[in-house]
Amino acid sequence: MSMKVHTRQVDGVTILDLSGRITLGEGSITIRDAVRDVLAKGSSKILLNLGDVNYIDSSGIGELVSAFTTVKNSGGELKLLNLTKKVHDLLQITKLYTVFDVKDDEASAIAAFTK
């Protein structure tokens, strides 16, 4: 299953609901384009909902890191929401779990963005 992105706004935060696979090729490019689109539209608070991401490879992890640094360098914030066990384990192994601000509840994630 290829990756799909659904975008919505909640209290000034752009939530990207991702589903499917984030892997080399289509999935990675989809994330990159989605984050760039959000930044281009002037929003800098981005919450990536990974609850329906069932597979991620090293390219996908790299894309999450690139999204994080791109948003941060633009003066914004990017947080992760609802990690599946597979994604959680990969971020732990690669020591990225503490780099990202990871949340498991949407309301508290939105509240955690700088007002």
Added chain:
Amino acid sequence: MADSTKSRAEMTLGSTLESVDLVERTAEEWAQGTGFDEDTVSHISIAAREAAVNAVLHGNAYDTKKHITASFERTADSLIIRLTDEGAGLDPDKIPDPLAPENILRGSGRGIFLIRAFMDEVGIRQLHPGTELTLIKHRTPEQTGS
């Protein structure tokens, strides 16, 4: 679908993302057929995918004139997956540590690290030209039926 007895299969594939996906799916089937638990199957699948990406992207650089081979072998005590490419070769001593502070925010460079994290043994052999990656996962006594 691979059966649960000792067996071996090999495929020669083009340098494409479709080949990467096929290696991933085949590795998953062989891992399931070997009797590994769900987490281990997932880990083997990811490791095989990373090895295939390494062969197609970093080895053959998507060159349509070059091929990769993938072999899957189930022995009495292990599942062995081998990937070869026809590229310039991979020097394991020159692979940056993705956990080093200066590399932690890099957008790439985690493939070999994940392979090593998920498999019990990993071999890198120069083929002149090309590279052979050997990924080994040992079966537990429960999985071997002994």
